[in-house]
Amino acid sequence: MKILQNLCLILSxxxxxxxxxxxxxxxxxxxxxxSDVSKYPSEKWSYFPSSYVKFIESAGAQVVPIxxxxxxxxxxxxxxxxxxxxxxxxxxxxxxENGKKNPIAESLEFIVNYIVxxxxxxxxxxxxxTCQGFQVIAMILANDYNLxxxxxxxLDKTKNHIFETSYDSKLFKDIDVDFRxxxxxxxxxxxxxxxxxxxxxxxxxxxxxxxxxxITYSYDDAGTKYVSAFESPFLPIYAIQYHxxxxxxxxIDNIANHGHDAVSLQLHLSNFFVxxxxxNHNKFPDSEDYVxxxxxxxxxxxxGFSTIYLFxxxxxxxxxxVEI
Numbered sequence: 001m002k003i004l005q006n007l008c009l010i011l012s013x014x015x016x017x018x019x020x021x022x023x024x025x026x027x028x029x030x031x032x033x034x035s036d037v038s039k040y041p042s043e044k045w046s047y048f049p050s051s052y053v054k055f056i057e058s059a060g061a062q063v064v065p066i067x068x069x070x071x072x073x074x075x076x077x078x079x080x081x082x083x084x085x086x087x088x089x090x091x092x093x094x095x096x097e098n099g100k101k102n103p104i105a106e107s108l109e110f111i112v113n114y115i116v117x118x119x120x121x122x123x124x125x126x127x128x129x130t131c132q133g134f135q136v137i138a139m140i141l142a143n144d145y146n147l148x149x150x151x152x153x154x155l156d157k158t159k160n161h162i163f164e165t166s167y168d169s170k171l172f173k174d175i176d177v178d179f180r181x182x183x184x185x186x187x188x189x190x191x192x193x194x195x196x197x198x199x200x201x202x203x204x205x206x207x208x209x210x211x212x213x214x215i216t217y218s219y220d221d222a223g224t225k226y227v228s229a230f231e232s233p234f235l236p237i238y239a240i241q242y243h244x245x246x247x248x249x250x251x252i253d254n255i256a257n258h259g260h261d262a263v264s265l266q267l268h269l270s271n272f273f274v275x276x277x278x279x280n281h282n283k284f285p286d287s288e289d290y291v292x293x294x295x296x297x298x299x300x301x302x303x304g305f306s307t308i309y310l311f312x313x314x315x316x317x318x319x320x321x322v323e324i
Contacts, residue, residue: 026061026277027284027291029082031111032068032311033132034104036091037302040310048088050297050307051249052130056086058248058267059274063292064284067311068107075107079114081284084126084277087111087133089192089243094136095145105145112140116211119235126276129239131193137239138197138230142208148195153221155194158187158257159242161216161228169215171231171238171272179268182261183216189228189242189265190256191218192303196226196241211235218242236276244269246304254304 030052034042046067053063066078066085079085087108094105101109118125129137139147161183163172172180182188199217202209215229218241231238246254247262256262284290297307 022275022278023083023281024278026083026274026280027064027081027287028056028061028084028086028274028277029064029066029078030056030086030088031066031108032309033088033090033092034068035310037300037305037308039300039302040298044313044315046311046313047308048090049250049305050309051245051305052086052088053292053309054249055245055266055270056274059270061274061277062287064287064290065292065295065309065311067314068104069314070107071314072110075110076114078290079111081282081287083280083282083284084128084273085111085115086273087127087129087136087239089131089133092132094139099145101145108136109140112137115237116141116235123282124236124276124279125282126236126238126273126280128273130245131241131243134230134239134241135193135195135197137237138208138212141211142201142205144205144207147197147201147205147208149198149224151194151196151220151226152224154191154196156255157191158255159189159191159218159228160184160187161189161218163216164214167213167215167233169213169231170233171215171229171269175268179261179264183265186257186261188247188257188259188262189240189244190246190254191242192254193241196220196224199225199227202227212237236279238273238276240269250304250306252301252304252306256304 032046032048035045035047056063092104095101115125115127139145212230213233214227217225218228229240244266246256248266295309298310300308
């Protein structure tokens with residue numbers, strides 16, 4: 001623990017020196033995942049909903065899609081250029097019945113481990129996870145794909161968040177008392193997940209507690225306390241179990257809170273993460289060829305999403321080879 005504390009102090013000092021001048025044109029990479037939209041099978045497509053793009057753009061950053069099935073050299077080239085990475089929600093399966101990791105798991109491990117290594121080298125490189133992304137970051141850093149437990153009746157729910165009082169989080173330290181009360185009492189966040197990370201997991205997995213600290217908690221219908229947000233106390237890694245992007249950008253078949261306070265929470269989270277990306281100084285000289293504006297969004301009405309971005313897998317050479 002003493003070594004970890006010393007590392008935190010060293011990194012904090014280095015980051016302070018190197019983050020005085022902000023990058024005012026941050027670019028965030030959003031990682032695609034195997035499509036779970038029925039019309040676009042995962043054997044042919046990867047995707048992510050457009051609401052994640054809007055989540056980033058609402059705070060003043062550009063978005064570059066990074067397809068999960070890119071060859072490692074091309075993926076590494078992209079990761080070296082962006083100023084932060086977002087892992088989206090989804091419904092992916094990461095290991096087979098024998099525990100063997102599949103391609104999406106291998107890609108996400110590569111990405112998360114690369115970002116951790118970059119930070120440990122002194123390159124301030126933020127990572128954000130939402131829902132499945134939250135779960136993925138925890139499983140990879142804990143080195144345990146059996147970390148999750150089933151969440152009782154956690155689909156299509158609006159919930160509150162109970163703050164961890166023994167830890168002053170980076171993510172929420174600047175909110176005022178009134179807003180904190182609203183987050184804890186006014187059901188500002190929409191949940192859509194079958195799996196959770198129990199609070200007790202942070203007591204039993206030493207790797208998990210080494211890298212991550214719970215910020216807030218929620219409860220499932222069985223009364224089980226689980227983590228709804230965490231961050232790394234010494235690395236710019238943040239994740240939420242809920243879908244705050246729905247408050248501002250998705251309006252189909254869900255009970256998400258679209259009120260002023262729910263939207264304010266979305267803006268707080270977006271602004272926080274993008275401001276973290278402004279502390280990264282990776283260069284992307286050919287970004288115009290890669291930003292999301294080069295892609296067309298596709299309308300869909302599944303899982304509450306209004307529009308999604310689709311990407312043919314590498315075994316498809318063009319959109320023409322797959323039926324839309």
